[in-house]
Amino acid sequence: MSVLTPTAPGGPTGTLAASSAAARTARRYASFALRRTGQALIVVVLAYVLVFAVLAAIPGDPISAQLDDPQAGYSEAEKAQIRAFHGLDRPVLVQLLVSLGHALTGDLGTSLSTAQPVTAMLGAAIPSTLALAATALVLAVLIAAVLALASRLLPEGPANTLVRALPAVFLSTPNFLIGLVLIQVLAVTLGLFSLVEPHSPGSTLAAALTLAIPVSAQIAQVFITALDEAAGQDYAEVALARGLRPGQVVVRHLLRPSLLPTVTIIGLVLGEVLGGSLITEAIFGRSGVGTLVQKAVAAQDVPVLLAAVVLSALVFVVVNLVIDLLYPLLDPRLRGKEDLR
Amino acid sequence: MSVLDAAPGPVAGGPVAAATAPARALSRRLPPASVLASLAVLAVVLLWSLAPGLVTGHDPAVGVPDDKFTAPGAGYWLGTDHLGRDLLTRIVHGSASSMTSALIAVAIGVLAGGLLGLLGGYLGGWVDAVIGRVVEVLLAIPGFLLAVVIVTALGYDTRNAAIATGVSAVAVFARLMRSEVLRVRTSVFIEAARLSGASAGYVLLRHVLPNAVRPVLSLAVLQFGIAILVIAGLAFLGYGDPPPASDWGLLVSDGREHLLHAPWLVIAPGLVIAVVVLSVSRLSSWLDLGRNR
Numbered sequence: 001m002s003v004l005t006p007t008a009p010g011g012p013t014g015t016l017a018a019s020s021a022a023a024r025t026a027r028r029y030a031s032f033a034l035r036r037t038g039q040a041l042i043v044v045v046l047a048y049v050l051v052f053a054v055l056a057a058i059p060g061d062p063i064s065a066q067l068d069d070p071q072a073g074y075s076e077a078e079k080a081q082i083r084a085f086h087g088l089d090r091p092v093l094v095q096l097l098v099s100l101g102h103a104l105t106g107d108l109g110t111s112l113s114t115a116q117p118v119t120a121m122l123g124a125a126i127p128s129t130l131a132l133a134a135t136a137l138v139l140a141v142l143i144a145a146v147l148a149l150a151s152r153l154l155p156e157g158p159a160n161t162l163v164r165a166l167p168a169v170f171l172s173t174p175n176f177l178i179g180l181v182l183i184q185v186l187a188v189t190l191g192l193f194s195l196v197e198p199h200s201p202g203s204t205l206a207a208a209l210t211l212a213i214p215v216s217a218q219i220a221q222v223f224i225t226a227l228d229e230a231a232g233q234d235y236a237e238v239a240l241a242r243g244l245r246p247g248q249v250v251v252r253h254l255l256r257p258s259l260l261p262t263v264t265i266i267g268l269v270l271g272e273v274l275g276g277s278l279i280t281e282a283i284f285g286r287s288g289v290g291t292l293v294q295k296a297v298a299a300q301d302v303p304v305l306l307a308a309v310v311l312s313a314l315v316f317v318v319v320n321l322v323i324d325l326l327y328p329l330l331d332p333r334l335r336g337k338e339d340l341r
Numbered sequence: 342m343s344v345l346d347a348a349p350g351p352v353a354g355g356p357v358a359a360a361t362a363p364a365r366a367l368s369r370r371l372p373p374a375s376v377l378a379s380l381a382v383l384a385v386v387l388l389w390s391l392a393p394g395l396v397t398g399h400d401p402a403v404g405v406p407d408d409k410f411t412a413p414g415a416g417y418w419l420g421t422d423h424l425g426r427d428l429l430t431r432i433v434h435g436s437a438s439s440m441t442s443a444l445i446a447v448a449i450g451v452l453a454g455g456l457l458g459l460l461g462g463y464l465g466g467w468v469d470a471v472i473g474r475v476v477e478v479l480l481a482i483p484g485f486l487l488a489v490v491i492v493t494a495l496g497y498d499t500r501n502a503a504i505a506t507g508v509s510a511v512a513v514f515a516r517l518m519r520s521e522v523l524r525v526r527t528s529v530f531i532e533a534a535r536l537s538g539a540s541a542g543y544v545l546l547r548h549v550l551p552n553a554v555r556p557v558l559s560l561a562v563l564q565f566g567i568a569i570l571v572i573a574g575l576a577f578l579g580y581g582d583p584p585p586a587s588d589w590g591l592l593v594s595d596g597r598e599h600l601l602h603a604p605w606l607v608i609a610p611g612l613v614i615a616v617v618v619l620s621v622s623r624l625s626s627w628l629d630l631g632r633n634r
Contacts, residue, residue, distance in 0.1 A: 046478045057494040168626075172619035174570055176577050176593055177611030184604055275485030279574055283597075293486065294578065297493045309490055313481045 033325050040321040047313040055302045056092050063112050109303035118307045129288035133273045135208035144219035151224045152250050170217035175276050179210040179283040198285040207284040211276045215269045222265040226258035267323040274312040376627045379620035390437040399427035401434035402585050410603050419609040432610055435587035442503035446568035449507025451561050454514025462522030479512035492580045499581040506571045510564050517560050521553035559628040566621035573614050589614050
């Protein structure tokens with residue numbers, strides 16, 4: 001630990017000063033971590049309030065269309081009872097406070113369309129989306145790494161230009177086009193996976209690739225810029241002058257300083273992965289959080305929609321919080337400077 | 342790279358010099374070929390949007406039933422759909438709606454986000470803290486999901502999809518504008534203007550805003566492309582105008598049923614979206630580069 005902090009010169013007093021400095025650094029890190037975590041929690045709570053407020057703007061109450069359907073045959077008393085059960089007879093502000101209070105204790109309410117607890121519906125949907133998103137993120141990082149390394153290692157020429165142009169192309173292609181073309185080519189023409197089993201490994205991989213391609217482009221763009229920047233530094237030129245091959249320079253000297261911005265962007269693109277799963281799940285016929293959102297939108301099922309969207313925000317915020325907290329551990333230059341961020 | 346680093350301008354001459362430098366670079370030589378090609382693509386789409394009837398002789402809503410599912414060829418350049426309607430005509434007639442909605446989205450993002458960023462960056466203090474928190478919350482909700490939530494509340498049509506897309510882009514503009522204002526605010530010429538007795542509003546409009554315009558413009562162009570994708574995604578899921586509208590995302594979603602035997606119905610409108618967005622993003626990165634010259 002004492003290596004991390006500048007050691008004062010001189011005998012025993014020096015080591016004493018060093019250890020107290022290390023303790024100070026640790027204390028400062030702890031307070032930084034605590035403050036960051038607090039801020040993240042507030043953001044998630046405010047996101048809940050915001051989404052609640054937006055959905056409260058739905059004209060009428062969200063359940064009236066369902067209740068007033070003559071086919072359902074509810075009596076006025078039954079309608080009032082159902083409204084009261086969901087708390088829809090109370091003022092919006094009270095509804096918000098009650099629902100937020102329950103959400104903070106882990107109770108996300110009851111679906112307006114299926115009458116099931118929202119937590120159970122989410123719980124059933126999460127594993128499939130988690131598998132999809134995690135696979136997509138891994139694929140995206142792999143594709144981005146290949147593109148970024150190729151951009152440094154390929155000699156200048158058409159191949160290099162192509163590699164550097166690819167991220168913009170990936171980013172511009174609508175993910176539904178990518179998904180439908182993958183289905184057409186991989187499932188229909190080549191028969192690599194069956195469309196009837198949307199959760200088979202092959203289908204999951206194809207769906208993940210659909211999500212991964214646009215996302216990999218953003219990671220690749222940041223990675224390539226960071227590598228280029230590192231390559232322009234004096235130490236990189238020195239390494240070349242010392243007679244290292246370009247490949248060795250990349251691995252030994254350029255990769256590490258480029259990882260920090262790359263890790264940052266991986267956290268930020270998580271939002272695209274979560275948002276993109278909506279379309280991807282629809283195209284591949286997968287069940288999951290995206291499908292749940294789509295059904296909730298169709299049925300104006302406010303509790304389910306609210307919970308699914310805030311869950312996505314929670315995942316996004318927590319992952320980025322963890323990345324934030326990891327920075328000082330990843331980069332010695334940032335240690336002890338947490339206050340500046 | 343090193344040429345860019347060594348160039349005088351932003352650092353030596355300050356933001357004012359930076360604003361005139363690209364103009365000089367422009368007069369010296371034409372933009373690269375890829376930028377010219379992007380401009381040509383956008384000009385074509387603009388023509389499609391303004392005068393769809395000029396470009397195609399077919400009717401977008403009425404088809405020739407005998408010609409249904411004709412593959413792309415001489416008679417129908419991009420083929421026909423299940424009612425024998427010319428796909429190119431439908432794409433051309435859908436471009437006005439697709440372009441207008443992306444424009445609305447970007448306008449909302451630039452105006453609302455720009456105003457928030459300007460106020461937060463310039464006023465500082467508790468105003469900045471409150472705006473900063475709002476921006477943070479907007480950024481925490483995945484953009485596409487936020488757009489879906491807003492369009493659910495507003496009702497499904499293309500105009501509302503555009504508004505939703507714009508609101509979900511407010512945060513990125515606010516963040517950029519704030520950082521630009523902070524960058525400019527500490528410049529010597531702002532201090533000089535303040536000392537010479539200019540009011541806060543005057544300094545803001547006359548000195549701060551013009552210097553922040555270029556990066557915001559570049560982001561606006563980029564966001565225009567992203568808005569096309571988001572709105573197409575919303576239309577694909579059925580949150581835009583219903584058929585017989587022919588918004589680009591809707592065309593892909595309509596064509597999906599016939600993917601197996603008429604893949605052009607998906608691929609052609611999908612590629613049109615991709616090419617337009619790619620052109621827009623090329624333009625944006627060129628504008629962004631101009632800032633550093």
